[in-house]
Amino acid sequence: MSANFIALKSLLTKEVSRFTRIWLQTLVPPAVTMSLYFVIFGNLIGSRIGQMSGFSYMEFIVPGLIMMSVITNSYSNVASSFFSSKFQHNVEELLVAPVPTWIIIAGYVGGGITRGLLVGLIVTLLSLFFVDLNIFNLGVLVVSVLLTSTLFALGGLINAILAKSFDDISIIPNFVLTPLTYLGGVFYSLTLLPDFWQGVSKANPIVYMINTFRYGFLGVSDIPLIYSFTMIIGFVVILFSIAYWMISRGIGLRS
Amino acid sequence: MKALVIKDLAKTYKGGVEALKGIDLEVEQGDFYALLGPNGAGKSTTIGIISSLVNKTAGTVEVFGHSLDNALVQAKQQIGLVPQEFNFNQFETVLQVVVNQAGYYGVPRKLAIERAQKYLTQLELWDKRNDKSRELSGGMKRRLMIARALMHQPKLLILDEPTAGVDIELRRSMWDFLQQLNSEGVTIILTTHYLEEAEMLCRNIGIINHGVIVQNTSMKALLAKLNLETFVFDLAPNSPSCELEGFVSRRIDERSIEVDVDRDSELNGIFSQFSAHNIKVLSMRNKANRLEELFINLVSKEATQ
Incomplete structure (x- = not known):
């Protein structure tokens, strides 16, 4: 096993055990929130709205709600974990070790993706109590959720690198991410x-x-798939490059 | 081979503070080297640059021939760092802290656990391996940081005030452990405010002040510069007062007397004069640590220049 692979495995294991250790704070709240969305918007209000794009309102909103939980959890996992490491100085454990920058990014982002997907899975299972979900294209489903969680985990990492206080890691989710998600269809x-x-x-x-x-x-989609994937991949590449540059230069990490 | 070669190393922080003004330093392989200096002298900045936690402004650093500029990965592999502040994840267990750190250096988990058992046992922490690290006492946390730094078996161990706030018994056991490591070939660089610690453990010494190395020599050579030592003699009750011929002495209280002794003078002369005056000496000690006196002289001399 190569040294880099062992380093990645160590960091990823640490990240996953971090959020599973505090599952009451990380896995339960999104499940409760999304269940409320299903009950209120899907069952109570949705039944009065009727059809949307040829599907029941509940069927229409479930994919968006799953994606919303994936986005917020991928983002907040990396933002809070990396900032806590900075705050407690245990990020120094990584900085003094011969761990390449891309492994640091992959480890933290991998933790964010894992939490995002796990929460997404929990929300999907909960949605089955309210609607019969059919999968039209599994490949598109998997690739889009993976790319999206990667993108927002990278966003959370950049936020944490730049943050100077715990307030700084809640500003973006509250004032940027939530409005964009609600206005994102x-x-x-x-x-x-x-x-x-x-x-x-x-x-x-x-x-x-x-x-x-x-x-x-x-x-069904309001936007051509190829256009959507190009945009998402483009954002992933841009955010990865920014995070790589910041960590390599020690921005927010080294004096 | 040189364990560490620093050339013209400078660091100016964003606010314009010049922490290091172009220092040169060499540490031989196998050395036990003390890097001393008052607070804010530049010790931690130097250590920070060597261990890649601080970006340098100018100069070069080589660790066992590997330059931080061209061979950073190889240089990092050689270094184990025990920082001043506790910087492990307080929510992880003792075993997780050390095994994760080994993983970052590419040590496979099975080997990491073997090493964890070895070092945690030596540092008397193996029984605590499943405890959360935040639950450890201050001394245990210090030892945990030493164990963590050794997990990849570095050739150069840098300890930034490793015994700060540690009781004397524990400090002595840590000294024994560090001496044993050094005898096994690990080069050690130590910063400390306990100068007797540096005097007892280190063979060579560098003193840094205001970002400049003001002394870089062997401990023996440095201590040889001390011309005068002051001894305190504790006397038996009701000892008469007396003048010590050939020595400058001061009576501190009824039961103790301070005597300044020249490097070339013999202590026998003092004892024979005490005996002649029928004064019984119960014990004697140095008034101050020898290195401490030199250190204060060097630092204050530099400050007045």
């Missing part, structure tokens, strides 16, 4: 919006992720 189809707002919505990267994921379940 979780609860409605973009086709319901006037042309101008449809155009504005297309500047929101979360729109592409939710639509791609929804396509995996329902086979």
Whole structure:
């Protein structure tokens, strides 16, 4: 086994054991929140809304809600874990060791992806109590959820690198991520919006992720898949490059 | 072979503070080297640069011939760092802390657990291996950081005030452990505020002040510079007062007297004069640690220049 692989395995194991150790804070709250969404928006209000894009409202919102939980959990896992490591100085354990920058990124992002996917799976299982889910295209489903969780885990990492206090790691999720997710077509189809707002919505990267994921379940999307995947992959490459540059230069990590 | 070669190393922090002003330093393989200096002198900055926690402004650092600029991975493999502050994850168990650290150096888990058993046993922490590290006492946490630094079996161990806040009994057991490591071939660089610790353990010494190395020599050579020592003699009750011919002495209280002794003078002369005056000496000791006196002289001399 190569030294890099052992280092990655150690970091990833540590990250996964961190969030599973505190499962009451990391895995249960999103399950409770999403169950409330299913009950209130899906069952109570949804039954009065009728069909959307040819599906029941519950069927329509479930993929978006799963993706929303994946996004928030991938992001917050890396943001809080990496910032805590910085705050307690145990990130120094990695900085003094001969661990390449890409392993540090892969370890933390891998932890974020794992939590995002685990929460996504829990929410998916919960949704089965409310709706019969059919999978239209498993490949699209898996690739889109993996890329999206990677993208937001990278975002959380950059946030944590730049953060100077715990407040700094809650600003982005509260004031950027949540509004973008709500306006990203979780609860409605973009086709319901006037042309101008449809155009504005297309500047929101979360729109592409939710639509791609929804396509995996329902086979319908407001945006062509190839366009969505290009956007997501492009963002992943950009955020990875930024995180790599920051860690290599020691920004926010070394004096 | 040189364990560490530092050339013209400089560090200026963002605020303009010049922590290091172009220092040169060499540490031989197998040495036990003390890097001393008052607070803010530049010791931790030097250690930070060697261990890649601080970016240097200028200069070069080589660890066992591996440059930090060109062969960082190889250089890092040689170094084990015991920092001043506790910096392990407080929520992990003792075993997790050391095994994870070994993993970062590419040590397979099975071997890491074997080494963990070896070092945690030597440092009397094996029984605590499943305890959360935050639950350990201060002394145990210090020992845990030493065990963690040894997990990849570094050739150069850097200890930044490893015995700060540790009781004397534990400190002595840590000294024994470090001496044993050094005898096994590990080069050790130690910073400490306990100067008797440096005097007892280290063969060579560097003193840094205001970002400049003001002394870099062997411990013997440095101590030889001390011309005058002050001894305190504890006397039996009701001892008469007396003048010691050929020595400068001061009576401190009824039962103790301080005598300044030149390097070339013999102590026998003092004892024979005490006997002649029928004064019984119960015990004697150095007034101050010898290295401490030299250190204060060097640092204060540099400050006045």
